[in-house]
Amino acid sequence: MNTPRLFTVTDRRDEITATVTLELQPLDDQPLPVARPGQFNMLYSFGAGEVPISLSGSINASDSVRSADRYTHTLRAVGKTTEALARLQVGDQLGVRGPFGRGWPMDQLAGKKVVVIAGGLGLAPLKPLLEALLADITHYGHVQLFYGGKRPEELLYPESLIHWSEKIEVQLSVDQAGPDWRGHVGVITQLLASAEMDPDNTLAVICGPEIMMRFTIQALQKQGLPDTALYLSMERNMHCAVGHCGHCQWGPHFICKDGPVFCYADIAPWFFQREL
Amino acid sequence: MKTVAQFVSEHSLFKGMKPDQVDFIASCGQLRRFAEGDYLTRENDPADFFYLLLEGHAVIETHQHNQPPVPLLSLTxxxxxxxxxxxxxxxxxxxxxxxxxxxxxxxxxxxxxAKCDTDPALGFELLKRLAAVLVQRIHGARFQLLDVYSADPAPLCRPGESLR
Known part of the structure; x- marks a missing residue:
């Protein structure tokens, strides 16, 4: 896993502003290791660099993130390496290491009501989880998705959102909207405050900008959810992805190795440490 | 069919207030229904009323010349x-x-x-409760201003994106 394997881009889809979804297939004949929702790969653009990108691909029934023999990643061009990756076209090659890290707690979600809360690009790491839940929906008590974005046209995966809303409760919230928008205008925490939740039998999974996650945690705590019922994906400064370089050390944790998904109860003391 | 007094006493804004205070507030209330598209308030009109939203969806919005209204906040x-x-x-x-x-x-x-002017205890109680809701709205507005979902580079790596 520590040596990049050569992959080729088999599909490319432009998403929202500066954001693309790439489907990647290995050039060798070796099978892909099983990936789980919430894990990430290191994508290596030759001559530009390597970045951690969460898996956002479709899944199979065993909740792995492989679709046939491919990985799917959604990424936004915000720097030199991600810009190079976002420019890749079908047939172009790149290096891939992974999958790495601890994913969403699929085993613990079984039998529970699941509240999925995503902000902006944070829906990408949650997409495999949502698809796993939907593929086996009878195993879960009730699934709700709360998704916040800046504007309606900047919400990821609009077709999937429509598809999901036929099977689960989907509530969308944007900061700004035009007069045609029929969804919520405001902040995601406002929706959470008015949502009906069963705090004794609910697990919440959260992914988005850290500020959004902070306020979301407070809203869920007001709803009575204990810290042990909150899971969130933290991705900070990951370089080696195997806990050696120390760049992503966060208190006693290495985000690349011990995360990126954490139970809030385990990281609460570090979450409000501004110096970290 | 519930009475105004029941709706008022069960609403989170008034829950826990003294019965005589709730009774007074309820005496100032009426049940009102609105159809889709109706306006509850219009900018610059005299603000004689406020509303407890029991059921349905509404939007706070502002207008601009020759442009569609701009929605600012959804309420339910x-x-x-x-x-x-x-x-x-x-x-x-x-x-x-x-x-x-x-x-x-x-x-x-x-x-x-008018009642609050002559009954400071009621006025203070009501203001404390309204202030709590106003603070929530201010927090929400600040959060919206933060523009946390912006496509501009963020100070930290986030899922699916990186500064590198």
Whole structure:
């Protein structure tokens, strides 16, 4: 896993502003290791660099993130390496290491009501989880998705959102909207405050900008959810992805190795440490 | 069919208040229904009323010349619409429009204001409760201003994106 394997881009889809979804297939004949929702790969653009990108691909029934023999990643061009990756076209090659890290707690979600809360690009790491839940929906008590974005046209995966809303409760919230928008205008925490939740039998999974996650945690705590019922994906400064370089050390944790998904109860003391 | 007094006493804004205070507030209220598209408030109109939203969806919006209205905040069950009855010059600052059929309790702000002037205990209790809701709205507005979902580079790596 520590040596990049050569992959080729088999599909490319432009998403929202500066954001693309790439489907990647290995050039060798070796099978892909099983990936789980919430894990990430290191994508290596030759001559530009390597970045951690969460898996956002479709899944199979065993909740792995492989679709046939491919990985799917959604990424936004915000720097030199991600810009190079976002420019890749079908047939172009790149290096891939992974999958790495601890994913969403699929085993613990079984039998529970699941509240999925995503902000902006944070829906990408949650997409495999949502698809796993939907593929086996009878195993879960009730699934709700709360998704916040800046504007309606900047919400990821609009077709999937429509598809999901036929099977689960989907509530969308944007900061700004035009007069045609029929969804919520405001902040995601406002929706959470008015949502009906069963705090004794609910697990919440959260992914988005850290500020959004902070306020979301407070809203869920007001709803009575204990810290042990909150899971969130933290991705900070990951370089080696195997806990050696120390760049992503966060208190006693290495985000690349011990995360990126954490139970809030385990990281609460570090979450409000501004110096970290 | 519930009475205004029942709706008022069960609403989170008034829950736990003394029965005589709730009774008085309820005496200033009426059940009102709105059809989709109806306006509850219009900018610059006298702010004589505020509303407890019992059921339905509404939006706070502002207008601009020759342009469609700009939605600012969505509101739904259990939300409160209207503060301007409390603060001079007692004119609505924004439009509030029904996005669906609405059931509301319309409370007469003039009536409650006058009572609060002569009953400081009621006034203080009510202000504490309204202030808590206002603080939530301010927090929400600040959060919206933060623009946390912006496509611009963020100071930290986030899922699916990186500064590198």
């Amino acid at each position: 069950d259990n939300d409160i619409i209207g503060w301007s009855w409390l603060i001079p010059p007692y004119r609505y600052q924004f439009d509030a429009r029904a996005l669906s059929r609405l059931r509301t309790v319309r409370l007469d702000g003039r009536c409650i204001r």
